[in-house]
Amino acid sequence: AGTLDDITKRGELRVAVQTQGPPFSLVGAAGERTGSSVELAELMAKEMGVKITFLDFDWDGLIPALLSGKADLLVADMTPTLARGMKVAFTKPYMYTGSTVFTKADGKFKTTEDCKAKGTKIAVLLGATGEKEAKTAFPDADIKSYKGGGPLLLDAVNNGQADCGVNDVSAVKGQSTAYPAGSFTIMPDLLSKEPLAFATRYDEPDLLVWMNLFLDQVSVDGRLQKNLDYWVNSDAWKKDH
Amino acid sequence: MTASPSKNGTGMIEFRGVNKWFGALNVLRDITLSVEPREVVVVCGPSGSGKSTLIRCINGLETIRDGDLVVDGQRLGDPATNMTRLRTEIGFVFQSFNLYPHRTALENVTLAPIHVRKIPRNEAEQAGRELLAKVGLADKVHAYPAQLSGGQQQRVAIARCLGMRPKIMLFDEPTSALDPEMISEVLDVMVAVAEEGMTMMVVTHEMGFARKVAQRVVFMDAGAIVESGTPEEFFSQPKTDRSRAFLSKILRH
Amino acid sequence: MTASPSKNGTGMIEFRGVNKWFGALNVLRDITLSVEPREVVVVCGPSGSGKSTLIRCINGLETIRDGDLVVDGQRLGDPATNMTRLRTEIGFVFQSFNLYPHRTALENVTLAPIHVRKIPRNEAEQAGRELLAKVGLADKVHAYPAQLSGGQQQRVAIARCLGMRPKIMLFDEPTSALDPEMISEVLDVMVAVAEEGMTMMVVTHEMGFARKVAQRVVFMDAGAIVESGTPEEFFSQPKTDRSRAFLSKILRH
Amino acid sequence: MSTASLVSGTSFSMLENFSFRTIVEYLPLFGQGLVTTVWLSALSFAGALAVGIVLAAMSLQRGWLFRVPAKAYIDAVRATPLLAQLYFLYFGLPHLGFVLPELVVGILALSLNSGAYVAEIIRAGILSIPRGQVEAGVASGMTYVQRMRLVILPQAFKVTIPPLLGQAIVLVKDSALLSLISVSELTRAGQLLASDRFMPAEGFITIAAFYLLLYYGLKGLAALSGRWLGLQPARSST
Amino acid sequence: MIWQQLQSLVGSYPLALRGLGVTVVLSLISLVLGTLLGFGLGILRTGGNRLISAAIGAWVDLIRGTPFLVQIFLIFFILPEFGIELDAFTAGIIALTNLAACFICEIVVAGIRSVPTGQVEAALASGLSRWQRMRQVVLPQAMRIVLPPLVGQYVLLIKDSSVVSAIGLTDLTRVGWLVVQRVPNGLLVFFLVGLGYFIVCYPLIMLARRLERRMGAAHGEVQL
Numbered sequence A: 001a002g003t004l005d006d007i008t009k010r011g012e013l014r015v016a017v018q019t020q021g022p023p024f025s026l027v028g029a030a031g032e033r034t035g036s037s038v039e040l041a042e043l044m045a046k047e048m049g050v051k052i053t054f055l056d057f058d059w060d061g062l063i064p065a066l067l068s069g070k071a072d073l074l075v076a077d078m079t080p081t082l083a084r085g086m087k088v089a090f091t092k093p094y095m096y097t098g099s100t101v102f103t104k105a106d107g108k109f110k111t112t113e114d115c116k117a118k119g120t121k122i123a124v125l126l127g128a129t130g131e132k133e134a135k136t137a138f139p140d141a142d143i144k145s146y147k148g149g150g151p152l153l154l155d156a157v158n159n160g161q162a163d164c165g166v167n168d169v170s171a172v173k174g175q176s177t178a179y180p181a182g183s184f185t186i187m188p189d190l191l192s193k194e195p196l197a198f199a200t201r202y203d204e205p206d207l208l209v210w211m212n213l214f215l216d217q218v219s220v221d222g223r224l225q226k227n228l229d230y231w232v233n234s235d236a237w238k239k240d241h
Numbered sequence B, C: 001m002t003a004s005p006s007k008n009g010t011g012m013i014e015f016r017g018v019n020k021w022f023g024a025l026n027v028l029r030d031i032t033l034s035v036e037p038r039e040v041v042v043v044c045g046p047s048g049s050g051k052s053t054l055i056r057c058i059n060g061l062e063t064i065r066d067g068d069l070v071v072d073g074q075r076l077g078d079p080a081t082n083m084t085r086l087r088t089e090i091g092f093v094f095q096s097f098n099l100y101p102h103r104t105a106l107e108n109v110t111l112a113p114i115h116v117r118k119i120p121r122n123e124a125e126q127a128g129r130e131l132l133a134k135v136g137l138a139d140k141v142h143a144y145p146a147q148l149s150g151g152q153q154q155r156v157a158i159a160r161c162l163g164m165r166p167k168i169m170l171f172d173e174p175t176s177a178l179d180p181e182m183i184s185e186v187l188d189v190m191v192a193v194a195e196e197g198m199t200m201m202v203v204t205h206e207m208g209f210a211r212k213v214a215q216r217v218v219f220m221d222a223g224a225i226v227e228s229g230t231p232e233e234f235f236s237q238p239k240t241d242r243s244r245a246f247l248s249k250i251l252r253h
Numbered sequence D: 001m002s003t004a005s006l007v008s009g010t011s012f013s014m015l016e017n018f019s020f021r022t023i024v025e026y027l028p029l030f031g032q033g034l035v036t037t038v039w040l041s042a043l044s045f046a047g048a049l050a051v052g053i054v055l056a057a058m059s060l061q062r063g064w065l066f067r068v069p070a071k072a073y074i075d076a077v078r079a080t081p082l083l084a085q086l087y088f089l090y091f092g093l094p095h096l097g098f099v100l101p102e103l104v105v106g107i108l109a110l111s112l113n114s115g116a117y118v119a120e121i122i123r124a125g126i127l128s129i130p131r132g133q134v135e136a137g138v139a140s141g142m143t144y145v146q147r148m149r150l151v152i153l154p155q156a157f158k159v160t161i162p163p164l165l166g167q168a169i170v171l172v173k174d175s176a177l178l179s180l181i182s183v184s185e186l187t188r189a190g191q192l193l194a195s196d197r198f199m200p201a202e203g204f205i206t207i208a209a210f211y212l213l214l215y216y217g218l219k220g221l222a223a224l225s226g227r228w229l230g231l232q233p234a235r236s237s238t
Numbered sequence E: 001m002i003w004q005q006l007q008s009l010v011g012s013y014p015l016a017l018r019g020l021g022v023t024v025v026l027s028l029i030s031l032v033l034g035t036l037l038g039f040g041l042g043i044l045r046t047g048g049n050r051l052i053s054a055a056i057g058a059w060v061d062l063i064r065g066t067p068f069l070v071q072i073f074l075i076f077f078i079l080p081e082f083g084i085e086l087d088a089f090t091a092g093i094i095a096l097t098n099l100a101a102c103f104i105c106e107i108v109v110a111g112i113r114s115v116p117t118g119q120v121e122a123a124l125a126s127g128l129s130r131w132q133r134m135r136q137v138v139l140p141q142a143m144r145i146v147l148p149p150l151v152g153q154y155v156l157l158i159k160d161s162s163v164v165s166a167i168g169l170t171d172l173t174r175v176g177w178l179v180v181q182r183v184p185n186g187l188l189v190f191f192l193v194g195l196g197y198f199i200v201c202y203p204l205i206m207l208a209r210r211l212e213r214r215m216g217a218a219h220g221e222v223q224l
Ligand SMILES: Nc1ncnc2c1ncn2[C@@H]1O[C@H](COP(=O)(O)OP(=O)(O)OP(=O)(O)O)[C@@H](O)[C@H]1O
Pocket: B022, B023, B025, B027, B045, B046, B047, B048, B049, B050, B051, B052, B053, B054, C179
């Protein structure tokens, strides 16, 4: 018996998520759980014909939840690095994104070059790929790693604790919508291009195969694109949630 | 020099060659002493001479290292001896009263009878009231210890012991924490108890009490019994230099 | 009835119509009393009669509500009077010694001279050693209070007061927390201090001490001075029923 | 069939694959974090003592002018979480025109927070000194400050060592919260191991081991200082 | 902007209430269980059996010396490897109860040790059994010392309960993190979170103070 059989028998797909803000995973105005990744997971469950249960952890709890078997799979905007791949099984990437630099719109840092000045305070998320990239892109800067999610970076830049922020471009775009329009300058150039993928355990090969199949299917039939257009490539979601 | 034990060992309290150490300190040295039923023995001696330790051994608050200590026919330290039971036969009155501060006078007196002797509460309370009346505290039945003077507290402590109807009463300097005026209140109660025929050992320096009711005065020094005799003998012709010096100091003022 | 104050008010300690309340309780009632320089006054009376409160007022440990209290020419409660300075002229020996447990005997004696009188440390230590020798504790200079017997602790406390070279010494039942044998050690030191001509007020029930050195015995009851006179008068012919009853109780045993 | 039994049979459990080698690889990082935690906590605790002494002195005054504000501060701090206080300082101060470095804010927050608890400990310690000691000081003509310095505080200090130790331990552990505002201390090292390598068990158990080390270190220190102050050898109860 | 944020915040009040509810229920259950267990451990610890006493001491040290986050992780994520599968709420209660018990054990031990030996001796001398001595004489007197810090400890534990969000429970602190994503004003949001805790904790602090004053008055408070 494989994991898929277990899920079918259980009638329940258990998904670990991190509610770390728009556009991937958030709690909407009415208190409902939603977002790009969340909707994709719901779609998976629908295709499996089972109900879905979300397990909501913070960053520290995500991996243990998967490894301890509390969750079947992990849906978060997670970059599948090779080091991480030693421990969990990633699906094929379902979208590409990259880290971007953002600054306060009315500040004196206007371009990515400005941020390379010595001693510039750059806010990144602890453990996120942006942290690594900021270190290579801004070797002379003073990198500050925050814990607690993307909105905190925006808050830090907005309040002047940091001059620039580096985070996943989709996250920055999604999360900056909570501020009045034009609060931040988001640099057009990306520091890197990186894939996002879902994760499961290596002892669930059947689930991994199925998830890859799922991603192929939704790319082909356009449901993936629709999801990304709604959540990531525009702020169309804002009026609904 | 030791007090002569009764030959056939019928004493209520029988020390036979008892030794006790605290670490390297030999606090009781080869104590041999027998107290007959209904006898009143006063123990005196300088501070640190082992008086408290001596009487604390009797109800097992201290354990002895060698020698025999037989109380009411039961050997202490013997596995066959039920200490908790034996203690109900022995009343102990402390220098600092040690009343239970969270209980009224009556509750202090009835606690052990109710929980140890399993006497029904109303019977115990009846008896408790009578005892408190006997020690002159009929009107303080519901007072807490903090509301009583030292002399009153010590009388409650004596009533608490009497409530268990013990065969033996031990007193460890029962009046030395009291105001001068209150000492006589407590001594009067003790005299009354003695006159009813209780077996008593009393550590005290109240020589008036010793003269009045003691059959024997035991003088201790450095853990040993140095002298023992009737009060008249002891006060008028102390046999050793040590006891003479001691008496001169405590009787001077 | 009150003790007669010196007419011209030259007394070292002058109570004139002093009253004190604790809440609704009038603990000192209309006290009028004058203590001359070099006079030794013994205060006695039943527990709760206000003896401690009386002498605690003298160095301002308690404040008075009305009446005048003049010590060494300075009126207490007067804004012009520097209490802290005045207190250095008054030594106070407590019943419970109140030695500083974290300081050696010598440090206890030298602490106030060094910090209050600003005497250089080595001078103060020299003087401290002499004082400790005077109270018979030359060999306990570096002992901590916990390593001393009660009598020794009280003698250190007396040396501590003497170290400030006070004009007045106040004693609040200095021997009543002591073992009988140790009482005389402390009384001997107090007699020596009195004989050197110190002004002293002593709350005590040691009638031997009163007979030996007191010029006057003051008997208090319920916050008032009931009787006052020379020791001979007081012990042989107490004038009130209350003092007769009191004396009969404390002298009985 | 439960997933747990399935997992325990495979080689993907967190304990079975526990990798000491990776921990060793990250040890320098843990070392740095440990050093930061130690000096950060030490400074904060010194700050907390200073804050605590001032607050305790204020709350022991008879007049309300100092006592009431001190008590209000102490209660407000005790009744709210450190997280909220940290936020208040980090994001609130800039609104008042102060942008302070994270480390400064962190140390400030920990000092102000622990200071409230230390104040309560010191107050209780001072109140536990028998009245007679105070009176002995008064009677020998000492001023308030002399009495405090020579008589009361040295004795109160002994009484307060065990609870102060307890508070120091709480502070050391609370300092982990500073990783929120980008101070990289001990906890952060473990979190990096967890998020770079996906080895949460290794990360968190190593953190726990280091904190335990600090705990026993502090306990030893308390016992030593107790002996140094002439206390009885500390009971094993703390 | 502030107006809009406030509106958005008002919209989140059901979530906030739910978070407050989780915090209160979790704390309440753990504190009751932790108090019972803590008293048990404290009594055993002072009970005279060296082995038991040392074992409890070591356990208390371990729990006091390690971060609560790690303890809760071990219970929730590592115990399943030994076949003990718990849901997040149960795991949270177990972890918090254990934490509470360890801290309360220390408080109880201090209380029991503060009862003068004379009291125990008086009880011994009148033949009370071990349990009777504890129940009738020692514990009632120890409570004077135990109660004020016990209530104070409750406040600390309620605040510590926020760590349960790490294993997926939506408590009051977690709600703060969720709301701050929509309302990017951390200051305001966490001020409100702080207020939530204050409402729960402040009455307890007042209670602790009152108890302390009552017990202090009984012993005669020192004036400086
Ligand atoms: N628990 C103990 N541990 C170590 N030594 C002790 C202990 N109890 C008493 N001692 C020592 O044993 C000796 C005898 O003490 P004990 O209390 O019996 O004397 P005492 O004659 O009653 O004196 P006092 O008149 O002062 O009450 C003393 O030297 C004392 O220091």
